[in-house]
Amino acid sequence: MLVELKSGETLNGHLINCDAWMNLTLKEVVQTNSDGTRFFRLPECYVRGNNIKYLRVPDDVLEIAREKNQQQREESRQNRNGGPNHGGRGGYNNRGYNNSNTQRGGGGYNRGGGRGMSGGRGGGQNQYRGSAGRGGRTGGY
Template sequence: MSERQPLQILLKSINNVVQVKLKDGKTFQGRLSHCDSYMNLCLTSAEELDGDEPIARYGEVFIRGNNILFIKPDAGALDFAEEPKEKEKEKSKEVKGKK
């Protein structure tokens, strides 16, 4: 069950591209290099976006977790989020079959 927790999804998104929307309306996109339990993030090859267009490029940015509105992981990083559900169903079937 812990696999589906937001922090676990974020940790598995390390080294993948994420998009981060801040409470002030700014949007950043970059490769997630670090995160902590407060969801403070460090992005490399970061860009500030206006819609889908980059308006500024940064080598590295640090974003405090309390400024984040939402984080959008790469689609590939989301694929694993469904796997634990299927594994849990299989395990429960095995347990029921043993009774």
Template sequence: MLPLSLLTAAQNKPMLVELKNGETLNGLLINCDNFMNITLREVYQTNPDGDRFWKLKECYIRGSTIKYLRVPDNLLDAVKDEQNRTRDANRSSRGGHTGPGRGAPRGGNFLHTI
């Protein structure tokens, strides 16, 4: 799970974004792209000293200004579960053919989980 894939999978999750200048933005992730540009909704912004606050309905952050993102503790597990569910759904929609196909290595199911 690459850092940016994790971020893409974290849509609608709350997160804290700290910018390089020390400002922080707390909000729900709406979208992000491969440059790490992100949009947040319901944002609380604080200045670098942490003594002034602003409330923003929505904001766009250029990826290059980001220092780090703090995401929910359970995100890694949640994203893994979500991936498993999607995979299982895809598998059953193809007609419930679950065994390894012809020419597939034994233990093919295991390969899917990597």
């Protein structure tokens, strides 16, 4: 990828890492000064995000990133909808212990939260006895 800095220098290299502040780590870098007259080879380079003017990424790399992003969205959507190991909404280890239509939430195992059958906030399953939240019902298994 090509990175142009605010100073006018350019860096061409392979992107290794990028963080939330757009700090970049590049490998096998060719640095060009702002005049375009001097070139330097660097094995690795760290660029602080606030010094970047613009980035140019090849189209084929962008297409690969789009495909991976779409794949991750589909996987997370499957996990949220009750995949085989994650238990979706109202699953055993997720929001509610009981997955029936009569109880909305009630917290997971050892967690409070959600609404119990009486309309108030129900407590979570606390080991083998339910603990009452505000207006919730108490009782064990």
